[in-house]
Amino acid sequence: MMGRRQTIDRGTILDAAEQVVLRDGAAHLTIDAVAAEAGVSKGGVLYAYASKDILIDAMLERVVAVYDKLAEQFLAEAGDHSERHILAHVQASAGADPTSGGRAAALMASFxxxxxxxxxxxxYYRGLFARIDPATERGRRARLALLAAEGAFTLRGFGLHPFSDAEWQTIHDDIIAVLLS
Incomplete structure (x- = not known):
């Protein structure tokens, strides 16, 4: 009789890897640590992600995908014009929940x-800045908006300032009203 093939949930593996990094730091991210955190064998982790580098790539891609999805939704509604990508980035930052921002900041800093x-x-950032024409006032405003949104993201993501949800939304509303309208 053949045994049932075990299904490894790639999302569970990614969750476990994030937990290891967030709790213990990137230096402690090992296949063994991820396996222990996920409650699977080392072989199970390697079945899902053939190497630590592939696992890290998947972790970062998952975090970026959250922001990309929010930006794509905005662009689908507002139109995909070059300058709107900065507005979409600011809107995505505004719409991201605090935990995903914290995970994104920790993972980026770790790797x-x-x-x-x-x-x-x-x-990624080269692509965003390439959409900006700093020779124009509108372009300089877009550049400041991007830098302001990233500064807020950094402060919140690293827990350097505890913005409330209302403050977070107001900050992004102000960035849009002052710099992008």
Whole structure:
């Protein structure tokens, strides 16, 4: 009789990996630690993610996907115009829940030292800044809006300032009203 093939839930593995990083730091992210956190075998983790680098890629992709989905929803409604991407980024930041922002900040900080992961983050921001024309007042305002939203994200994500949900929304409303309208 053949045994039933075990199904490994990739989301559970990613959740476990995030927990290890958030609780213990990136230096403690090992396949063994993720397996223990997820309650699966080391082989189960490696079945889902063939290497630690692939696991880290998946962790970062999942965090970015939350923001991308929010931005894409905005662009689908408002129209996909170059300058609207900055507005979409600000709107996505406003709409992200505090826990996803905290996870994003912690994961980025943990892995940014790696050239591979640093490169993908640089490419992401390069793409955003490339949509801005700093030779125009509108472009300079968009650049300030992006920097303001990222500054707020950093403060909140690293727990450096405890913005309430109402403050968070007001900050983004102000960024939009003062810089992007």
């Amino acid at each position: 940014i030292r790696s050239p591979q992961f640093r490169s993908s983050t640089i490419d």
